[in-house]
Amino acid sequence: MTRIEPLRRVTRMSVLTVVLAGLSLPAMASDGTPAIRLPDTSRFPENVGSTHDGTLFVSSIADGGVLRVASDGAVVTAFLKPGDHGTRSTFGVLADEKRGTLWVASNDATALGAKGPTSTEGAWVKAFDLATGALRRSVRLPGLRSLANDFALDDGGSLYVTDTFAPQVLRLGPDAKEFEVFVENPVLAKGLDGIAFGPDGNLYVNTFIGGELFRIDVKDGAAGQVTKLETTRALKFPDGLRAFGDGLLMVEGSGALSRVTVSGDAAKVDPVGQFAGPTSVTVAGDRVWVAEGQLGLLSASGKDGSGSPSFHLRSVGLGQVAGR
Numbered sequence: 001m002t003r004i005e006p007l008r009r010v011t012r013m014s015v016l017t018v019v020l021a022g023l024s025l026p027a028m029a030s031d032g033t034p035a036i037r038l039p040d041t042s043r044f045p046e047n048v049g050s051t052h053d054g055t056l057f058v059s060s061i062a063d064g065g066v067l068r069v070a071s072d073g074a075v076v077t078a079f080l081k082p083g084d085h086g087t088r089s090t091f092g093v094l095a096d097e098k099r100g101t102l103w104v105a106s107n108d109a110t111a112l113g114a115k116g117p118t119s120t121e122g123a124w125v126k127a128f129d130l131a132t133g134a135l136r137r138s139v140r141l142p143g144l145r146s147l148a149n150d151f152a153l154d155d156g157g158s159l160y161v162t163d164t165f166a167p168q169v170l171r172l173g174p175d176a177k178e179f180e181v182f183v184e185n186p187v188l189a190k191g192l193d194g195i196a197f198g199p200d201g202n203l204y205v206n207t208f209i210g211g212e213l214f215r216i217d218v219k220d221g222a223a224g225q226v227t228k229l230e231t232t233r234a235l236k237f238p239d240g241l242r243a244f245g246d247g248l249l250m251v252e253g254s255g256a257l258s259r260v261t262v263s264g265d266a267a268k269v270d271p272v273g274q275f276a277g278p279t280s281v282t283v284a285g286d287r288v289w290v291a292e293g294q295l296g297l298l299s300a301s302g303k304d305g306s307g308s309p310s311f312h313l314r315s316v317g318l319g320q321v322a323g324r
Helices: 295-300 318-322
Strands: 026-028 034-037 048-050 056-059 066-069 076-080 089-096 101-107 123-129 135-140 148-153 159-163 168-172 180-184 192-197 203-207 212-219 222-228 238-244 247-252 256-263 266-274 278-284 287-292 312-317
Touching: 048 089, 048 278, 048 287, 056 089, 056 101, 101 148, 123 148, 123 159, 159 192, 168 192, 180 222, 203 238, 247 278, 256 278, 266 318, 287 318, 312 318
Parallel strands: 089 148, 148 192, 192 238, 238 278
Antiparallel strands: 026 034, 034 312, 048 056, 056 066, 066 076, 089 101, 101 123, 123 135, 148 159, 159 168, 168 180, 192 203, 203 212, 212 222, 238 247, 247 256, 256 266, 278 287, 287 312
8 A cells, every 4th residue: 555645745856748648548457347547647646527427537746737538438638738828736626517617726736746847836726618628717826825726616606725735715706806715724724635515515624634524614605613523533644525425425645435424523434445545536427436646656756757656547336335
C-alpha cells in the first residue's frame, strides 16, 4: 500500500512538457472489475467527475489539463489540454449538466511538489462549456496564498470551493464576478479538501492533514454552526467526498473507499473497497469510480517521468456499494 505523506512535507519537483499520447484502453483489475489506465502524460490524478451518461473527467496535479473518458472507457481525449487558458496543476472537476458547464480548479501547486505546465500564479476556478470546451468564466480565489481544491454545487447554481491553504469555504454565485467567504473557522485549518452537500441539505467537508469530518449547517443559503463529527474509526488523509443515497462516499489517501452515514453529531464510516492512494470518487452509471492519485509518490517522480508508477481509474459496482 502506498504511504501518503502530509501535503506540507511533499518536496518540490519538475514535470515534463505534456504531449497527449499513449492513451490506454480499459483493463480489468485483479478482481475482475473494470479499470482504466491513464496516459503517462496525465500523472497523479487529483479528481474525477462524471455526467449522467457515464462520461468521466479527470484532472492531473502533476501535468495539468483535463481528460475526457467515454462512458465505455475505450476512448480517452483531452477536454482541456495542459496549460490551455492559463491553467496549471488541475484539481477539482465538477460537471453542472443543468447549465452545460464543467468547473475546473487550477493552482500553482509548487509548494506541494508539482510545478505544472505553466507559470500562472495563484488559485483559479474556471468554467468551460461541456459541449465545446470553450471558456466561459475565470475567477481567482482571494488571498495571497490560496489553493482551490474541490467543489460542491447547490440547486441555484452557486459553486462552493474548499481552500486548502485557508480555513475557508468560498462561494461563487451564478452571476458573481468574485468569490465571497461562505464560512471561515479556525477549526477548518488542517487542510480543507473534500466537500459535498448531504441529503439533509447541509454541507460536509473534511481535512486531509487533520483527518477530520465536519458538518456546516446551511439554512436559507446561509452558513450556520460548524460541527466536528465523531467518526466510528480514525480517518487517514480523507480526500474526495460525494453525496450518495442517504449519506456520502469518501476516499482516504491511506486507501479506503467508504460509505459515510451521519446521525446527529456522529458519522458511521463503513469500508467498501481499498485502492492505491485514492484522491477522489464519483458515481457514473452503475459504477462508482475512484481515481488512484498516489500522491505519496509525487516527490519521487523525476522530470522525465522516471520514478512514477502507472495511474488508474478503478471501479466497484453500484450494487456492491449500496448493499453495504
